Amino acid sequence: MAESTASPGYEYDPDAEHNFPDGRLNAVLPTVLSDPEIETYLEAQNVNAVTRKGYNDHGPKHIEIVRNRALNLYDLLKGGNVAFNGAADQGLEEADEPVIIALAATLHDIGHVVHRDEHAYYSIPLAADILDRLLSDFEFYDTQEAIRMKAEVLHAILCHHTEEDPLTLEAGVIRVADALDMERGRSRIPYEKGGRGINTLSSQAIENVTLEPGDGRPVLVEIEMINAAGVYQVDNLLKAKLKRSGLEDHVRIVAVNTKAEAGDQLVERIEL
Template identity: 75%
Template structure:
């Protein structure tokens, strides 16, 4: 497995992975270039950022969540962690990564309806898209089962619903891992000073690595104690009851010595 800094942040289809990746690498280019998907991802930022002045939920957020989800999945598979979503449906192991990539891409499209309760609005929108998209790659029965798992993962990316699969848990945690300061640039520059915006501005970098006492080590660099909100409130809530909480260790370090209020957090 490639161990470069870039690979720790981005899914590389040409790299060696700890999972069968041929089907994912076939589907992913078609997914990311689909005109409906591209428009949905752009449109979902209107309610989130333009109207609600919330953190980015558009194409860049989706790209980061998808990369983090696939990287997280890869590290878990490398550590021998078994996934149950595709397996329970009688699907193939190679479908696990497909489910994760699809759910990561579509999890926030409900924002085009409203920011509030958007995960519930995402379900019919994603279902409609998947009905059109999946038959290119799957026979009817397999397409229905992949769709079921994708919708479950989308629904459970928020903490109100309990993930029943590790695929869904990966989406839930990966969504919480998009916390770097670039995510809050638009609302911050337009005057937004809510806790989500300020705390995100305090996070410099998030890196995923193989762990020693857990399958995955998440390293978070903070430049201000405000970043504690992102780590101890938002990410901690995502990790709890994710079905992968015992496999992920999180260490957040405040790199600014002149701001000693919070120096280190471990989850």
């Protein structure tokens, strides 16, 4: 298995108790994490995004954080008895839901190797080739099931960063989890190179993001900011990803500026 770069707040543990059947995920994930082709894509996709365009990190660290947060979000939603539809609509099993999520989270940004602009569309053919090879290695997926799994993974990849709305909750999880990678480490590379764009500065303002069981909704996302620049990450990016994700009624988001001046309600607390 590839060496882990620790993700803030949560790391998927195959030995832990989960609110979903995890046998297939636990069989697939070690192969995904150690696959040389996937590893190379995750490193190469940062060249256009960071080296050439100066965007925030879109490499292996980003992918690990998104995958962990997607599985954390999925686990909390399942614990709240939220019914997922992607695998079910295809006649697949509940155990296939987390596999779809993990694969989509891992491959969602590989289109960056072609170009940052419209990268979700470029990710589709590249991920399709990987999925054809990868899914054929597991005895629990015959040809028909592998095709249906591939369809759901590609749908989730496409909808993470495009105008197309997610049609499944699995895809909605990927869309929201992508935006949940917003802590200071996300901007580390461009910030160290002198980048001072709003994405970089607002990421520097986010100290901590946690996902917990909610009160009244299955998921509570708590975001700790250290200055008002973090409002951009919460209101402009995360809010946009949550909208029409299918998860709006299941996720509560609270952001608190721990350094706000007393009585400054504008930047002291935001709730979505």
